Amino acid sequence: MDPFFKKLGESVYDQWKKANFDLTLFPDLARKALEKSKPSAHVDLQELIHEFLLQDDQPFQTASGFGQPELILFDNPKFYIQALFWLDGTTDIHQHEFSGAFHVMAGSSIHSTYEFEKAKQITAHFRLGDLKLRDVTLLKTGSTVPITSGRACIHSLFHLETPSVTIVIRTHSDPGTGPQFTYLPPHVALDPIQQDALTTRRKQLLDVLEQTGAPDYADLVLEMLDELDLERGFFIIQNCIGHLRNLGEWDRAWSLFARKHGSAVIPIKQTLEEIIRRDALTAMRATVEDVEHRFFLALLLNLERREDLLRLITSRHRGNAATTILRWASELIQFDETGVWLLDARIPWMNDHEEEELPSLVLEVLDHLLKNGGSAVKKQSGWKGSQAAKFALIKVRLMSSSWRVLLR
Ligand SMILES: [Fe+2]
CATH class of the missing domain: 2.60.120.10 (Jelly Rolls)
Known part of the structure; x- marks a missing residue:
């Protein structure tokens, strides 16, 4: 000892x-x-x-x-x-x-x-x-x-x-x-300790059907949701949301669940959306090794207020927090065939943009939003016509991702 x-x-x-x-x-x-x-x-x-x-x-x-x-x-x-x-x-x-x-x-x-x-x-x-x-x-x-x-x-x-x-x-x-x-x-x-074992086994069995491409997967899940109480229905729908979405069956499943349980499903829907956001950021963390980037991901994962984020960044990194965030964004930005990715925000390719142009445009919009808030695009008088429309699209994509906490 x-x-x-x-x-x-x-x-x-x-x-x-x-x-x-x-x-x-x-x-x-x-x-x-x-x-x-x-x-x-x-x-x-x-x-x-x-x-x-x-x-x-x-x-x-x-x-x-x-x-x-x-x-x-x-x-x-x-x-x-x-x-x-x-x-x-x-x-x-x-x-x-x-x-x-x-x-x-x-x-x-x-x-x-x-x-x-x-x-x-x-x-x-x-x-x-x-x-x-x-x-x-x-x-x-x-x-x-x-x-x-x-x-x-x-x-x-x-x-x-x-x-x-x-x-x-x-x-x-x-x-x-x-x-x-x-x-x-x-x-x-x-309660994570007292999980209902029957529900656990049913989720595992549904995973088998998912992985083997069972044709009746969605119909079976819907039948279950029609039968189950709110608690067990939540566990099934939480388990199946990803595959139901991939199958294009999510709206049908959700409508049935909402019809069955009424207003009780409103907080559940918000919780499911947050689970998806957190899962995406957590999965990214597995590929991010830089301790500064991990720190930033942790902030986006856990914080709900812009002032908390800026305060914690300032407590660890000297200088202006917005400048630090923009540097991290420039290090984290990636692209693939579908568009430019800034963490969980995807900005699709726009026809007339070359690969080197859109990433810098995304960073430019982020810079303006960080410094001036959500109304930045309107205030920037130099952005007009199609350019303003592109900026607006980038803004919408950033605001519907984990960046929104910083841009409110
Ligand atoms: Fe604890």
């Missing part, structure tokens, strides 16, 4: 015991212990890895799938200390059935906190409501944040460096604070 974490664990145990293991005091106690011991300054990551690999004297390890991976560094009947390695970067928006505190030992992360308002329970494991972004901060190496169980602490993390390592001091479980909801913005909360 690593001596640093043995000492830290024993110290936390002694202090909490003196407080009669009062759960309400634990997050602050854990936070103070991490801030005082500061693993980021005093633990050598390479030594920790070597010790864990070469010494058999280790605490009991769980079979948890959380972290990439999770190492238990100190174990006690009341709480434990874990190190979480992160390679991919992002966690779902979630709440916890445990409490304690976490400390950024290596790397840095964007931390977003939320509230879930006007929650309406559809079933014990599925809720609809309004997920509102509360705060966004950049957690640098050495930052420590308390964790409270239940709805008071809904958050997500996007880890910027690979690997990022977090140290967590946490209780095993706080009874009565579950389920440990995962949130799909802007309106859905679901």
Whole structure:
């Protein structure tokens, strides 16, 4: 067992015991212990890895799938200390059935906190409501944040460096604070632990039909949607949206779902649209290695307010944030046979434009929109006739993509 974490664990145990293991005091106690011991300054990551690999004297390890991976560094009947390695970067928006505190030992992360308002329970494991972004901060190496169980602490993390390592001091479980909801913005909360196994198997079977090109796929999905309740219908339609769209059957499926469930489907539609947007950006992240570009993708993925984006960019990069964004855009811009791509915005080729012209025109419009807002095209008196129409088209495409948060 690593001596640093043995000492830290024993110290936390002694202090909490003196407080009669009062759960309400634990997050602050854990936070103070991490801030005082500061693993980021005093633990050598390479030594920790070597010790864990070469010494058999280790605490009991769980079979948890959380972290990439999770190492238990100190174990006690009341709480434990874990190190979480992160390679991919992002966690779902979630709440916890445990409490304690976490400390950024290596790397840095964007931390977003939320509230879930006007929650309406559809079933014990599925809720609809309004997920509102509360705060966004950049957690640098050495930052420590308390964790409270239940709805008071809904958050997500996007880890910027690979690997990022977090140290967590946490209780095993706080009874009565579950389920440990995962949130799909802007309106859905679901319990990821209590997934209905029949629905899981049905989704997998539908995936088989998708991959084998079954001719009755769409008809079967529609029949299911006609039969199923709202919660299970949501899981099926979420699973099948991509293939139904490819088949040109999405409108038919959605009309049926909307007819069956009435106004309850409005928040579900907005959630499905957001899932598609986030999936596209997350898939891009897999191909983006530059840490600055990953940082920018994380901001677009997680933030809803232009001022938050500009503030976080300024906190990490000197100079004007709009100039930095434009540089990133010029590095990220790509094209293929369908048009010019700026992340998830596609601007189709226009007849009279050569390959070298349209990308620079897109960047020029982006520059104007970033500096002057959505009315930039109208204000630019030099843009008239067909040129103004091209600018307007580029603007529409940017405004209907993840760039919109910056251009409002
Ligand atoms: Fe968390």
